[in-house]
Amino acid sequence: MPYPAPTPENFPLKDAWLPLPMAFWQIDTAQHLLRRMGFSATPEAVTAALRKSPRHSVQEAFQPGAVLPKSAALAEFEATVHERYRSLYQSDADFEEKRRIRRELQKEDGELFREYAMDWFFYAREPECSAREKFVLFLQDIFVVERSKVKETYALHNLQQTLRAGTTLDYPELCKQVSKQPAMVRYLDLVQNTARKPNENFARELFELFTLGEGNYTEADIKEASRAFTGYRIKDRTDFFFQKNLHDKKPKTVFGEEGNWDGDDVIDLAFKQPAAKTFLIRELIKFYLTEEAVPEAYIEALGEQWADHGFSLSYLTETFFQSRLFFHPAYRGNLVKSPIHFYLGLCQDLRLDVAPFDSRVLRSMQVMGQSFYDPPNVRGWLYGEHWINSTTISGRRQVVDFLFTPLNEEKLNGNEKRDLERARKVGRGNFLVTQERLQQVLGTAADDLAQHFTTYFITAPSRETYREALKTILGDTHSDGATQRIRNAMIALLQSPAYNLC
Amino acid sequence: MNTLPLTRREFIRRSAGGGLGFLAFNSFAPSFLAQSAMAQAPGPERDRSILVIIQLAGGNDGLNTVVPHTDDRYYNLRPSLGLREGLLRLNDDLALHPACKELHRLYDNGNLSIIQNVGYPNPNRSHFRSTEIWETASDSESFKREGWLGSYLDNACAGSPEEDKNNQDPAAVHVGDMIPQSFLSEQSHSLFGMKPRGRFDRGNDPADRAYEKLLQADHIEGNATYLQQTMMNTLVTERRVEQIIAKYKAQANYPGTSLAQSLKRVAALIHANMETRVYYVSQGGYDTHANQLVNHDRLLGELSAAMGAFQSDLDAHKKDDQVLTMTFSEFGRRPAENGSHGTDHGTAAPLFVMGSKVNGGLLGNAPDLGISEKEDLKFSTDFRGIYSSVLDKWLEADSAQILGEKFAHVPFV
Numbered sequence: 056m057p058y059p060a061p062t063p064e065n066f067p068l069k070d071a072w073l074p075l076p077m078a079f080w081q082i083d084t085a086q087h088l089l090r091r092m093g094f095s096a097t098p099e100a101v102t103a104a105l106r107k108s109p110r111h112s113v114q115e116a117f118q119p120g121a122v123l124p125k126s127a128a129l130a131e132f133e134a135t136v137h138e139r140y141r142s143l144y145q146s147d148a149d150f151e152e153k154r155r156i157r158r159e160l161q162k163e164d165g166e167l168f169r170e171y172a173m174d175w176f177f178y179a180r181e182p183e184c185s186a187r188e189k190f191v192l193f194l195q196d197i198f199v200v201e202r203s204k205v206k207e208t209y210a211l212h213n214l215q216q217t218l219r220a221g222t223t224l225d226y227p228e229l230c231k232q233v234s235k236q237p238a239m240v241r242y243l244d245l246v247q248n249t250a251r252k253p254n255e256n257f258a259r260e261l262f263e264l265f266t267l268g269e270g271n272y273t274e275a276d277i278k279e280a281s282r283a284f285t286g287y288r289i290k291d292r293t294d295f296f297f298q299k300n301l302h303d304k305k306p307k308t309v310f311g312e313e314g315n316w317d318g319d320d321v322i323d324l325a326f327k328q329p330a331a332k333t334f335l336i337r338e339l340i341k342f343y344l345t346e347e348a349v350p351e352a353y354i355e356a357l358g359e360q361w362a363d364h365g366f367s368l369s370y371l372t373e374t375f376f377q378s379r380l381f382f383h384p385a386y387r388g389n390l391v392k393s394p395i396h397f398y399l400g401l402c403q404d405l406r407l408d409v410a411p412f413d414s415r416v417l418r419s420m421q422v423m424g425q426s427f428y429d430p431p432n433v434r435g436w437l438y439g440e441h442w443i444n445s446t447t448i449s450g451r452r453q454v455v456d457f458l459f460t461p462l463n464e465e466k467l468n469g470n471e472k473r474d475l476e477r478a479r480k481v482g483r484g485n486f487l488v489t490q491e492r493l494q495q496v497l498g499t500a501a502d503d504l505a506q507h508f509t510t511y512f513i514t515a516p517s518r519e520t521y522r523e524a525l526k527t528i529l530g531d532t533h534s535d536g537a538t539q540r541i542r543n544a545m546i547a548l549l550q551s552p553a554y555n556l557c
Numbered sequence: 558m559n560t561l562p563l564t565r566r567e568f569i570r571r572s573a574g575g576g577l578g579f580l581a582f583n584s585f586a587p588s589f590l591a592q593s594a595m596a597q598a599p600g601p602e603r604d605r606s607i608l609v610i611i612q613l614a615g616g617n618d619g620l621n622t623v624v625p626h627t628d629d630r631y632y633n634l635r636p637s638l639g640l641r642e643g644l645l646r647l648n649d650d651l652a653l654h655p656a657c658k659e660l661h662r663l664y665d666n667g668n669l670s671i672i673q674n675v676g677y678p679n680p681n682r683s684h685f686r687s688t689e690i691w692e693t694a695s696d697s698e699s700f701k702r703e704g705w706l707g708s709y710l711d712n713a714c715a716g717s718p719e720e721d722k723n724n725q726d727p728a729a730v731h732v733g734d735m736i737p738q739s740f741l742s743e744q745s746h747s748l749f750g751m752k753p754r755g756r757f758d759r760g761n762d763p764a765d766r767a768y769e770k771l772l773q774a775d776h777i778e779g780n781a782t783y784l785q786q787t788m789m790n791t792l793v794t795e796r797r798v799e800q801i802i803a804k805y806k807a808q809a810n811y812p813g814t815s816l817a818q819s820l821k822r823v824a825a826l827i828h829a830n831m832e833t834r835v836y837y838v839s840q841g842g843y844d845t846h847a848n849q850l851v852n853h854d855r856l857l858g859e860l861s862a863a864m865g866a867f868q869s870d871l872d873a874h875k876k877d878d879q880v881l882t883m884t885f886s887e888f889g890r891r892p893a894e895n896g897s898h899g900t901d902h903g904t905a906a907p908l909f910v911m912g913s914k915v916n917g918g919l920l921g922n923a924p925d926l927g928i929s930e931k932e933d934l935k936f937s938t939d940f941r942g943i944y945s946s947v948l949d950k951w952l953e954a955d956s957a958q959i960l961g962e963k964f965a966h967v968p969f970v
Contacts, residue, residue: 244846244897252896256846259683269686346780389779422752424735431735432614432841434685443784444736444750445791456764516777524774528767539763547767552776552784 058384071380090557093185095403116186133209137291168208172427196435200242210238226366245287250303271330279307332358346439388514394423411478422450501529517553609882615844619889619906630926656858659865667917670969676905676936687887692738707742726832732819801829808873817863847897877913905936
């Protein structure tokens with residue numbers, strides 16, 4: 056039987072957001088925190104966490120660290136792209152020639168994108184970056200942009216950097232910064248929004264998807280608010296620019312308040328709405344805790360505290376991740392891992408590097424339903440149960456199979472050979488579970504192996520039944536074919552329903 | 558491949574291993590498995606009517622799909638987007654977008670009904686909310702979780718849960734990575750998602766046997782059971798579908814677009830007499846806020862060519878009597894163009910219903926353009942009336958029970 060979900064009757068409201076008492080800080084709770092906050096709970100990480108308090112574990116996980124640097128090639132492209140397009144348009148080359156050059160530029164951008172995506176996977180895989188990068192993913196699912204519309208890789212990189220730096224800001228300030236990020240300005244058509252011809256796209260999503268949620272604003276609020284965001288432009292293809300003469304300077308009435316509002320004012324007005332206190336918290340719960348409805352009373356209580364702390368995101372993460380509600384047994388082991396979580400979790404659990412082959416990794420993400428920086432629509436990914444269907448299940452299984460299949464280096468193409476060589480040079484060549492590694496555990500009793508696998512790879516609800524099944528699959532770990540059986544057992548476990556949950 | 562089980566029954570029997578029957582082997586088998594292992598296979602439901610939904614995601618611009626080309630007000634609202642050349646005549650006042658050649662041919666042959674100005678009261682202009690309203694058949698003030706097709710599956714299978722669960726074919730199939738909300742249901746039905754292209758078989762591997770063994774472990778309620786069931790159905794269905802698609806010989810020339818390739822796969826499954834009665838495919842990109850002319854032309858061209866090929870293929874395979882194909886989009890777009898040669902989110906729009914059994918012609922009233930530049934179209938046909946007709950007249954179900962209310966039928970079938 057699953058554990059009954061908390062309600063104010065069986066789990067007092069006043070306790071819900073208090074820190075977990077140290078007496079409950081054990082292997083299971085530490086694993087829960089590490090898997091939810093990041094991507095895995097390896098034995099070393101659990102041991103390290105238990106030496107600290109939950110509070111320090113959370114603070115450390117979110118503390119600002121090294122940023123993901125822009126590659127030299129991407130920085131160079133960004134610095135020169137305006138000039139390159141300008142000379143293209145000014146040249147007297149014929150139509151076909153111009154089209155060819157434009158295609159080249161797009162192709163270059165595509166390559167830069169793949170490089171950036173891979174850089175991000177390498178970076179997020181490092182355990183010390185994982186919690187922050189997962190929170191960046193959370194924010195990317197709020198401030199959605201689709202690569203298929205934005206296109207320019209440097210703009211995506213810049214937006215992501217804003218979100219990364221924003222993980223410790225106050226949320227209204229982050230909203231303001233995002234509204235001025237060229238990727239967002241382009242994605243939600245702010246570039247088309249002028250005093251004479253307002254475009255409502257951004258204003259609508261600001262209220263619906265970033266701050267308040269459906270039902271907490273009127274069509275009139277959107278129409279008026281969109282006038283406040285007029286004049287937002289992109290200069291030289293790369294920089295935000297406020298063009299005064301396109302801005303609507305007439306008074307606007309938003310949420311019943313009349314004034315000569317600009318975009319930042321409208322964001323401040325939105326955060327005076329009661330719905331702003333709870334909107335992001337509801338999203339946070341959906342992303343990190345449960346797909347089931349959590350009683351409103353809990354959400355409202357945290358919303359009040361959060362608003363009292365100026366909507367600080369640091370306050371929110373520190374309070375949320377060490378709270379008693381977060382550790383409630385009803386919320387353990389029942390959240391479907393996202394494809395990125397699944398993939399990076401696999402790498403960390405198996406102590407593997409991210410495979411250096413961009414086409415393979417990025418394609419896998421696509422098949423599993425989470426193309427890097429390219430959600431299906433402005434709503435972002437829906438997370439939870441929505442990740443799982445027959446297509447994505449097959450994708451996940453293939454990813455696991457790849458990790459246990461020897462690499463046939465002769466079959467690699469030129470690019471892959473180059474990438475492999477580079478990865479080995481920088482010490483990132485350990486991306487497959489080799490026979491040698493499997494042989495290291497030969498002779499460990501099936502019982503102990505099954506115990507270890509189920510403790511560290513899956514959550515409590517399935518441990519007992521899985522342990523029995525794994526013992527049968529493993530059989531005698533001394534006899535012929537044992538390496539193969541250990542391999543099969545691990546593949547099966549990593550493809551199983553339980554490993555797909557956290 | 559011959560050694561792989563091809564039905565869920567067989568899968569259950571064999572994966573038990575050691576010659577022991579599944580039930581004897583595993584005393585804590587999840588109940589749905591035990592039930593399906595015990596139940597008799599039902600008579601296959603061949604020759605039943607089938608519904609294919611094509612989602613036009615993003616909000617298709619109705620006024621540039623069915624064009625009121627004799628109305629000056631249309632051109633006043635759309636100084637740069639108004640279409641004049643190459644229009645495909647429907648009647649004295651209306652014409653299809655020039656890219657809709659195949660749809661026009663179908664219309665002329667009486668195999669396409671165009672229902673005009675479809676929408677719902679108090680329209681919502683958010684993509685998600687309006688998509689949700691269409692997919693759940695709710696009104697704009699209330700929220701439903703179940704999709705209208707999911708409720709249909711619940712309803713169609715009510716009273717015979719064993720039978721439904723034992724069906725070896727999925728109840729509904731979608732192309733794409735996301736399960737459409739239309740399919741969400743109260744009870745669980747086997748759904749299958751496939752890609753528009755590529756293979757999905759995995760070959761035979763001893764690791765698969767181990768995987769099958771773990772799949773049978775007892776899973777605690779909640780997402781684990783959901784995962785377990787999905788994984789099991791997936792194994793069985795993948796093997797079957799793979800074979801069907803590999804063997805299929807299409808009798809029409811499908812373009813290479815995702816939409817056309819998706820419909821080709823749907824045709825293969827229909828041809829193979831899969832028991833699936835609901836298919837869902839999607840075409841994205843209709844959110845034409847800027848530079849609409851070129852993009853919309855491409856989108857409608859792809860749509861028209863794909864639908865044309867699909868219908869020809871069904872005709873050639875003599876499956877056309879069984880299949881009804883319907884488009885929908887979350888909303889139409891504003892009657893007045895915006896300043897970026899595009900259109901913003903609007904309200905009502907026409908939709909297409911295709912099949913050799915449809916009545917053909919234009920149905921419903923064209924939108925009234927006697928409006929100011931800031932106003933929106935007022936719908937004349939409620940989309941739930943169309944759903945009712947599909948449910949009652951085509952799928953032989955009870956629309957009042959499924960939609961929770963009676964809606965006036967639209968006589969396209």
